[in-house]
Amino acid sequence: MVEAERETLTKGAIRLERPRGRVVPLPLERVPWWALILLMAGLVVTYTIATSAVYQETLRFLARGVVRTLQLSVSAYAIALVLGLIAGLARVSKRPVFYTLGTLYVEVIRGIPLLVQLIYIAFVVAPALGIRNDMARATLGLGIGYGAYLAEIYRAGIESIPRGQMEAALSLGMTYGQAMRYVILPQAIRVILPPLGNDFIAMLKDSSLASAIAVSELTHSGRLLTARTFRAFETYNMVALLYLMMTLLGSLGVRILERYTSGGKQ
């Protein structure tokens, strides 16, 4: 009995030892299948586009939509970053007025579907402000909407910094604002870079909602094209593929950010 046990143990130990210099086969379940599938799909798609006149024409037509989508996402995200910072600071403020206003903004916006917000801002708020440009209305709508989500990310980041940091800064004679700017926020930014990046990707996808208010971004361009050519299959294949390429590139960026924020020294 004991002998038999020792036997299997030794066998096990021998089997665990990896022979040096030889390639160790990767277990099947650890192969990044999704990446391989994507790669294969990418090759097929590239081949199809390279050989198909229809796809090339579709791509040419949609290219302007891609540019519009990127313009819209980047400018709306810039607005959201600023609004989110202001609202996030208000949410951690001890002053009731700021806290109440910040919380009101976050709760109201997060409780309304983004599509409804976009339509509301485009047809109610923007006209009242005298904004007529489609792109400007969509930028404002997405920016205000995502500002509320970013506010919560900022708040979580600020609250993740130990209280002693603020106390140390105040005890040196800094004002609350100086302490935030020079001590708390620089540390919080490192923590929140990855979630901020994720929300940029989410916003890039949600920018397709702007097609509902007649902004000629990618989704809207796709609809225009199908209306003209009736080639829904090729068009939406291309639309989906273009979004996927943008978001995959975005995810890659976020992964690099994550490595930078977790791996780097303080």
Add this chain to the structure above:
Amino acid sequence: MDEAPIVQVYDVHKTFGGHVKALQGVTFSVRKQEVVVIIGPSGSGKSTLLRCINGLEPVDRGRIIVDNMEVTKPGTNLFKIRQEVGMVFQQFNLFPHLTALQNITLAPIVVKKMPREEAEALALSLLERVGLKEKAHSYPNQLSGGQQQRVAIARALAMNPKVMMFDEPTSALDPEMIKEVLDVMEQLAREGMTMLVVTHEMGFAREAGDRVIFMDEGRIIEEGTPEEIFSNPKEERTKLFLSKIL
């Protein structure tokens, strides 16, 4: 020498959350160049007292006056007062995203609008004073606990405060690092810095303290010279506390 006390505390009360009584009528004062050591069991209100003196914690009742400015008066410029009162924390609280040098220069540059070159020269001289000039460009996580606390002391000194407060500065340190911090503090005391020190280091209290205050349950139970308190305590609670720690 100016004989007016630089820190005056009158009948200060402080309650947390409506029922935890942290301070129950504390009155004392600190004269210029005096080193006052506050001892007492944990939860006796020592740390709260320090935090009230530089306005990090508002008081419920009573008055605190630092360098002729009343901390407890509504609308007082607390930022001005805190520039006069350096504070060293148990957990160091260095800014982890800044080097030792930047930790020291930040407040002079931001608060006092000191030119960067001047602030850096000041910081280097302070680092030399605490024996860490070669660590100027290290980040806090590259320093030992004792080194971090010495940088924290230098950071507080950079604002050229009139009073230095220490809140259990050696309690979070490994035993072999305590001495290097106490040495810096004793040197400060010899140079005539006014100091208010909460500590369990009785050796430091004897060596550097002019006066020892024993607190328990938010009250000052007894105060006197280190000799009086350690060798001849009058109150039962003081005797009991000292018998436990000495």
